[in-house]
Amino acid sequence: MRTLSLIWQYFVQYSKVRLAYRGDFLTSVITTMFGALAGIAAVYLIFHRAPLIHGWSFDEIFFLYGFGLLPLSLFNLLSINLYFFSEVYIIQGKFDRVLLRPVHTLVQILFEQFRIEALGDTLLGLVVLWITAPKVGIALDLRFWLLALVFTVLGATLYLAIFLCLTAVSFWMEDRVGIIPPVYNMMAFGRYPLDIYGTPIRLLLSWVIPFGFAGFYPVAFLLGKDGMLVFAWLLPAVTACFLALAVMVWNRGVRNYSSTGS
């Protein structure tokens, strides 16, 4: 409860910071929206001519894309510090300050800054769902929204857990290791039907870096695709495992933190 109210405070304070630089904020909102629209346009151009790809219609792929924006945007909202973590917190030693506050380090790292623009993607995702749901035969009722909420939260948590594991590596390797950007780009693979990939990539996205659980499998479940249902039920367990792993690796890393010279 205390943590929740603290997170809210962080959010309010950070919004003030962003609004203090109005021009910067507006530009950022606009470019983010263009980025999202370009993403949608790309999906449209690539898939609208193909009637059925591995049993997926264009509308279903579009629905998948829209739904995938929900956990992705929630993750983007919170993950901003992870990109700069090695640079700002380890190399510049800003992590000192984090360690001096009586709040768990992860809470501070995840909630001290937000990429507020990501909420635009959430909105876009909802619009896409609104348009495509009737075409793929899904009723936007209370049951659907509850499921969507659960899948969104679990999916975003899974994304966060995977990237936390990667971020924690910088506690041991002070070099600016470029491990995060390529993995970040891999996230997009998990937002298309996994059936279109070969077995190695499908296994990778399911069991090694399980992005498929955040994007693809929940939608396969909602659409009632054959043989996919069990994966959605595994989502909570996979998320829990990765979260536990992330927290463990992180806590070990914190102990290994060596600060800067002065």
Add this chain to the structure above:
Amino acid sequence: MPSVVEVENLVKDFRTFDRREGVWGAIQDLYSRQYRNFRAVDNVSFTIGQGEMVGYIGPNGAGKSTSIKMLTGILVPSSGRIVANGYCPWRERTRYTRTIGVVFGQRTQLWWDIGVVESFRLLQKIYEISQAEYDHRLAKFDEVLELKRYLHTPVRKLSLGERMRCDVAAALLHNPPLLFLDEPTIGLDIVAKESIRTFLKEVNREYGTTMLLTTHDLSDIEELCHRLMIIDHGKVLYDGGLPELKRMLWRESALKVDLRDRDQAALLAAFSMPGVAVERADELSYRLRFRREEVQPAELIRRIVNEVQVLDLTMEEQPIEEVVRRIYTGEALHDDAHASPEGARP
């Protein structure tokens, strides 16, 4: 006096590797690295009692900051034991940090882009300070630090002096019984320094706050601390009071003698007394150096006045900076240790 901080055989090793030069060197570094162990803090032990104000000094790279970082729970020691406020700083970090305040002179603890008061509000939430207590303390701090004038300015726009005052206030907002200050007066003008010192003294008197501060400005120590620890190469060289340190190291004194004319100067040049070295300072003034344990100053002055006509006599004392310089460069303490009154071992 109950002890607030107990440190026993504290050691911190860092493992670094020497980076080779140039592009080819960087490539070589990728697959083979020559690691080197560096001992930043070497078997340090001490205790600090409740309400004590202790100065922690040493040259750059002596291990001061590393010690402070272990004491505040930022770094995990390689070996040794710390108990502070009853906690192990790195194992019980969240509970421990509630009971301490930390000020880093080189780096602000406040949020850079928002008004000072917003940072304070956030700290109020983080440390769960009641509104009544928050108001009371802010009013109290304002009396000495005069915070109200820039409470709504973003931190990045404050001058260094203003920022430091805010940083010190922020560290004490939750009324911690133990305060660490790492170079709190670095780069400040004399007014700002004075204001912060007065404030720290007042907080110590009123709340009995224990303080450990590192500094390069020895007037901080003279004004604030009853006890100082000198550390170099990771080892404690001296632990005791400032007056005792002065007495111990100021064994060599000098008497400056100004004379009326050249005849008198010739007389003084020929002056001799066991244990006294005569040095010419300029045409009509001489400096007589002597060791206090061998020569009584009163006896020396009596003999000088008897033998030559003197215009003026001045006893010259070394400034504290000179004493500390001699410790840092290794001239003092190592050979003087046998005469140390307490605790000082090379």
